[in-house]
Amino acid sequence: MxxxxxxxxxxxxxxxxxxxxxxxxxxxxxxxxxxxTGHSRCDSKAAEFTIGKKASPELLEQARARAGAQNARILKPSDMVTLEYRSDRLNLNTDDNLVITRINCG
The missing domain is CATH 1.20.5 (Single alpha-helices involved in coiled-coils or other helix-helix interfaces)
Structure with a gap:
């Protein structure tokens, strides 16, 4: 049994x-x-034309469209950011004068 x-x-x-x-x-x-459905990864290389330019909402939208990202944001050195990684988000990293120094996705 x-x-x-x-x-x-x-x-x-x-x-x-x-x-x-x-x-x-x-x-x-x-x-x-x-x-x-449009949830694709962004291509940060396509947005490198923004490096050295002053960040603005218009430039952010141009970079987002060229990179194929769903979302984009401008990050200043003192900004707090979440630790989540989103492959469909473009980040424009700036210095204190809002001049773009680095581009990355995430």
Whole structure:
């Protein structure tokens, strides 16, 4: 009797764990859907034309559009930022005079 109960318990555990697993083809399909809906990564190299220029809302929008980012922000040296990484966000890092010194995504 204990062997039947142990095998039934093992079989039940395997069946439950099999329901939790995902295949790699499913994640590829969701990645393709995410790209089609516009959630893509930004390309910071496309926004390097802004380095050395004074930051402004117009320049920020031009850089965001060229980089293909969904969001963009201007970061001053004293600004506090979150530690979340977003591949669809463009960051324009400035000095104290709002001159852009560095471009990155995240």
């Amino acid at each position: 204990p062997w039947k109960l142990a095998s039934l318990g093992t079989l039940l555990a395997v069946a439950m764990l099999a329901g939790c697993s995902t295949s790699s083809t499913e994640s590829t399909a969701t990645d393709a859907v995410a790209t089609e």
